[in-house]
Amino acid sequence: MNEIPVIAIFDVGKTNKKLFLFDEQYRIIFERTARFTETMDEDGAPCENLESLRLSVFDSLREVFSRKDVVIKAINFSTYGASLVYIDEEGRPLTPLYNYLKEYPAALSEQFYHNYGGEAAFSVQTASPVLGSLNSGMQLYRLKYEKPEIFAQIKYALHLPQYMSYLLSGVPCSDMTSIGCHTNFWDFKQNNYHPWVIKEGVLEKLAPLYSSGDVMPAAFPGNNYAVGTGLHDSSAALIPYLVNFHEPFVLISTGTWCISLNPFNDTPLTPEELAADCLCYLSFQGKPVKASRLFAGYEHEQQVKRIAAHFNQHTGRYRSVEYDGNIIRLLRERNKQDTPPPAAEKGTLQVSLFGQRNLDSFASDIEAYHQLVLDIANQQYIATSRVLKGAAVKRIFVDGGFSKNVIYMNLLAALFPDIEIFAASMAQATAMGAALAIHHAWNSKKMPNDLIELKYYSVTHDATL
Template sequence: MKTKVTAVFDIGKTNKKFFLFDKNFQEVHKEYISFDEIVDEDGHPTENLSALQKWLKEVFNRILTADEFEVKAINFSTYGASFVHIDKEGNPLTPLYNYTKQLPEQIISSFFKTYGPKEKFLKNTGCADLSMLNSGLQLYWIKKTKPDIFAKIKYSLHLPQYLSYIFSGIPVSEYTSIGCHTALWDYGKRDYHSWVYKEGIDEILPPIVSTETSINMNYNGNRIKIGVGIHDSSAALLPYVRSLKKKFVLISTGTWSIAFNPFTEKPISEDLTDKNSINYMRINGKPVKASRLFLGNEYKIQVEKLNEVFGVDEDYHRTVSFDYDTYFEIMQDFTPSFKWESIEDDDMPSITYYSYHKYEHAYHQLMTELVLLQIKCIKKAIGNDTISRLYVDGGFSDNDLYIKLLSHYFRDKKLRTTDASLGSALGAAISISDTALNSKFLKKNYALKKHVPFIVS
């Protein structure tokens, strides 16, 4: 008998993954690929959209004919801040512009001259001044600089919804993509910002539906439920929201460490100069307050320097466990020692100096300083909300120093780690499922672990 499965395409900037999950959300099949980037008309690297589309169809059509699986549903999780602009025939009109591409300064200044003041606008839309990362401004840029192309746009689809459109032919918008620091959404009004209507942008944005929406249709002779797609960060948050009854903050660690507070009463940061306080939306349109730290990127930079200074193997840092005596020593006359390369911090020295002869001491110093930055980041996400539980997933969830130091500094909170390697893909499967999750879900599916603070002697 065939196993009934939900298929999920989980599209990252580097790796493109395909999963099949059974009715208990257990992974039963996985494959992945990566494509070389192409360039847009300005020579900026971008996604090879045609290669991606071809792979999606090939993989899915092959799975539909597999003897061991019966696909009942399909959904899509992708990175955000990315639009696909299609004409009336459904063909893309432009490259998938990379969110790392800089908008021309005159476009930004023109926009804020019309729709400013800048600080108020950023506050209302819950995002920082991130240029093309505010994907809504991409539409303004195209309208002003490429009017011929803009006139041909029938719909502008966020990437998750474009992937859904490839299979369903039905254009939609949904909350998690709209709310991903796009500068489109007015969090106070709970509607598109007035600039969207004044520029006529709303006319090319399809109707908004719940992220839980699915389209039942006949696809190549198979009755399949097709999801509308979901932004990957919101997807990764969903299993926690669905299975936990008490309020929490999720710290999703990796190149960026992002602290998510989905229970906030006050989503928008008061600090208008803080570019690392951003907003997301839950699948029902409720705001998620988030604060980010370039943790993994800075860690990689500093560890490479430590390895060189102390002459150790590049993987040596993975062998260092927390040692209380070492920690006690560096805390006696603690002062910041590291000058960050990719993080702005008022307390950092003008140059990095190593005051220790042992790698282990220098590494403890590094991790202590990074965790202190992480604490500031988490506290910004918590704000004035009463949160007593922290969940950590991603690359740092198995870093012994990171976890022990975090539990030490947050002694008043319960700290848990999870192995959420399937994070966003599993969230995409759950979002179109009618299955209710309980508190045992994380323990069963995410290898939930409890952590207690170390005892100070």
């Protein structure tokens, strides 16, 4: 039997941890999903179980290396951002993997922004709103002032994708897609680290910067596979689209966060956009990508639990609810909501209107679910509209969980009647992006141009909003 050359990709989300094997045509020939129980940090806040994650990497690799039908040519990683692993001289983690949703001390935040020009000016420089722990650089700043003895022991602070890469390569590195992901580390105007990173002695804790296409040899003797540096998941998800499409588009990458990414919009962020949770990412090519974030996947998950509990149903029932135009018409009439509510501005986008709705007012759980998705779609319209400027965007692609939600997709088509709306049924955009980033290092074939299957959603009369 001939061994098939493959790349292994670890795709680590907040909820699901996945391993994929792609062949040279970028077909998935193996997939595994795991979930880990969260643990607690020293303050009792929930956090990722880093040891379980580390062990699962080696356990999974032992399994795939034992297969006789494939040969692993390379391994890469895509994970959620805003999470740092602090390692000592021996490469051992010094702290838990702190949760990016952990509350940030107000006094420390005030101290930081007072010292470095104020929130508004600093946010423009670093192309990120003030997000507390979600600005991962602030986690390192906090450690310096709250736990100086641990800060002193840090050899490197690695973002999670680069820590996972380090486990296999032994090479500590920083990657542009992670450093450029609302970290407060990067000055987008100067295209370099922000001066505070040097002044606070943080730069020496950051590993050397590598390109997203760089690879290292595996650290284990006798293995000849290449190890990628790892990528931030939102930037990885954009790669297949940049490879396949050259006309201006916006990608809504949906998961826990729904992130609208416009790689064709290079207009500087305004203070108003920053206040409304817009930011810039750095693409795998090192170019700014204007983005707008919405916590819609998390909101959907929480509200689906509330609907299911109220109507005594199982949450799995809502994975495949059909779009019902009659229900949408009824809800529109009831809500008198002919256009997306313009009042949903700063501070209101991360929690939908649905959380305030009385579930007793709905005739059924399906009606309630349509209202939930309608509320989320209205928020999505506002969030995505913020990044549409700067280029004549003809298409919006939706990938991830919401691309399979026909209610969401029909409503989005109605909200953007002048733009073509497509559900992108591509096998795992984030993982595929991580594979494409190091195509040259493992794949003997040309880069394919048919990676993405698109399903067009036209405006239907009953969905017109």
